Amino acid sequence: MAQYIYFINYQDSEAELCALEMRALFNRPIENKAFFSELRIDESLSPYFKSRLEILHEATELEELIQMISYSDNKEDGFMVKYVPFIKPDPMEKKRREITKAVGYGFEGLPSFDTPKIIYGITFYEGKWYFGILAYNTMLWKKHMSKPNSYSSSLGLNTAKAILNVATRGDTSKKIIDPCCGVGTVLLEGHYSGYDITGCEINYKVAMKARANLKHYGYKGRVFQNDIKDMDKYYDAAVVDLPYGNFSKSEEVDMMDIIHHAARISKRQVLISSIDLTDKILEEGLVIVDRSVVYKNRSKRFARYIWVCEG
Ligand SMILES: C[S@@+](CC[C@H](N)C(=O)[O-])C[C@H]1O[C@@H](n2cnc3c(N)ncnc32)[C@H](O)[C@@H]1O
Incomplete structure (x- = not known):
């Protein structure tokens, strides 16, 4: 019923x-x-x-x-x-x-x-x-639009919020890692929704910006200034917004390394990339259980591919 x-x-x-x-x-x-x-x-979750x-x-x-x-x-x-x-x-x-x-x-x-x-x-x-x-839906989370530190390539709020729910199937008791957290767009949405979410960011200045963003809204979560390969705790899910670049061979190797470590430290992964990495993800031995795409704007020119993986 x-x-x-x-x-x-x-x-x-x-x-x-x-x-x-x-x-x-x-x-x-x-x-x-x-x-x-x-x-x-919760009517404000999605x-x-x-x-x-x-x-x-x-x-x-x-x-x-x-x-x-x-x-x-x-x-x-x-x-x-x-x-x-x-x-x-x-x-x-x-x-x-x-x-x-x-x-x-x-x-x-x-x-x-x-x-x-x-x-x-x-x-x-x-x-x-x-x-x-x-x-x-209260839409109160839209306050994060005016976070003090932003990236031109930061995820949109809707995308950040939706991929968190995809990673956890909406179960807010799950432990999440955002291992390439940038300035913390996903972290903000995670804390707002009550998720137990931790950030990791290799770049010192960017990690500081993520910490400042969290502090600005009074969220207490941790941001490690680390390479993902040095993370050793295990999480229910990882939300991985892969670095963008000029798609050179060496960058592709870095991306695959990040995916490899995301799978090592989490049970379920949501991977996001501006290039289609399907074959590489399968080669890495991950099982793709669902997938999607989101476009940056109405013209649908700039796509971000999304894979939900387990394994
Ligand atoms: C696409 S950005 C993330 C943007 C973020 N989702 C946001 O909205 O602010 C990818 C981030 O991954 C970081 N990164 C790259 N390689 C990394 C690694 N091996 N370990 C941790 N972070 C890494 C980059 O410094 C960059 O800030």
């Missing part, structure tokens, strides 16, 4: 990354921008979640649903009701005001439209009405 409805959204350039993240979180392909699930996942409806009542007739609501304990003031379109175009969208008004009359308490204490959602899909508690 589905207990939740998730509403998601993404830009075209991130569609494949969103699909990868949803497969990792829900363990199945997600084809639509609204879908049912039994899993309860950058692609818009909101989550926790279903309290469902009925084939709206009147029946309103009756169910009026029978339940709803004397509290300060609620708000919103209609959330399930599909586009949504057959009920034009009537959304009448619907939310009618549902609001099912409550004994007084509504609040400016500062609601609780938001209820109602939606209609395939002949059925669904009503429940609506939780919006």
Whole structure:
């Protein structure tokens, strides 16, 4: 029995990354921008979640649903009701005001439209009405956009957040290493979501910048100033944003060395690169369990390849 409805959204350039993240979180392909699930996942965990409806009542007739609501304990003031379109175009969208008004009359308490204490959602899909508690993605993590230290090649916030969830399947108790952490874009998202995440960065100045970024937001995580080959602890997952360069033979050797050590120190790896390394990854003996691509902008000119590996 589905207990939740998730509403998601993404830009075209991130569609494949969103699909990868949803497969990792829900363990199945997600084809639509609204879908049912039994899993309860924090509504702010994925950058692609818009909101989550926790279903309290469902009925084939709206009147029946309103009756169910009026029978339940709803004397509290300060609620708000919103209609959330399930599909586009949504057959009920034009009537959304009448619907939310009618549902609001099912409550004994007084509504609040400016500062609601609780938001209820109602939606209609395939002949059925669904009503429940609506939780919006707070998007508060977007504060990391103005981190003090940035890289021109830093990952975007959505990508950083999504690959963390891919690496851990959304399990925030997992221990993660970002062994090429740069200025710490992934570390910031990891700390914000409550992951146990450690950084490692070979370049002293860059490692200092990552530390300063963490400090700026009050996060307490560690950043080792190290070569990945000197890391000796074992982690549940590694998120590896491989160095970019002019793709010379020697740089390719360095990349393969990093991949080799990432697999040595972690059970599951999410590898990101601006060149297609599929054959090399397989040669290294890693098992690719999923893969995707994300584009830097709408023109889809600059791609980053993503592999999820185990082994
Ligand atoms: C693509 S950047 C990472 C950017 C980072 N994700 C961000 O958004 O800021 C790759 C980083 O790996 C570091 N690096 C290269 N070789 C390394 C190695 N052997 N061990 C650890 N870090 C390494 C580089 O100094 C560089 O900062």
